[in-house]
Amino acid sequence: QVQLVESGGGLVQAGESLRxxxxxxxxxxxxxxxxWFRQAPGKGRELIGATIQSGKSTYYPDSMKGRFFVSxxxxxxxxxxxxxxxxxxxxxxxxxxxxxxxxxLVVDMAPQYWGQGTQVTVSS
Numbered sequence: 665q666v667q668l669v670e671s672g673g674g675l676v677q678a679g680e681s682l683r684x685x686x687x688x689x690x691x692x693x694x695x696x697x698x699x700w701f702r703q704a705p706g707k708g709r710e711l712i713g714a715t716i717q718s719g720k721s722t723y724y725p726d727s728m729k730g731r732f733f734v735s736x737x738x739x740x741x742x743x744x745x746x747x748x749x750x751x752x753x754x755x756x757x758x759x760x761x762x763x764x765x766x767x768x769l770v771v772d773m774a775p776q777y778w779g780q781g782t783q784v785t786v787s788s
Contacts (some may be wrong), residue, residue: 671782673782675785677788678786681746681749684784696717698760700745700760701760702756702759712758713728758781759781
């Protein structure tokens, strides 16, 4: 049973932007913190950013600040990741995750729900 579905990935050129979507099919989405992660070939999964249940506060690791922005629309059961000024090194599979606890999402990186991922490829 699929609970989170990402979409919006694709092949873009360096400098372009993308907006990824993460749509939930479980009832407690609005009570869950949502995070975005990525995994490049041969590398571990890394956190890009997260938003709390209301969407009024977000968290980004220092390495991700400036080009990536997380948001959500609870009326649509959907979270978004805006990717700006993309670089070839941003090429990765991008995942969303959801969990009732922000700590579990951003520290443990072990959310209750994971999406299947969407590929983003940036050409130079």
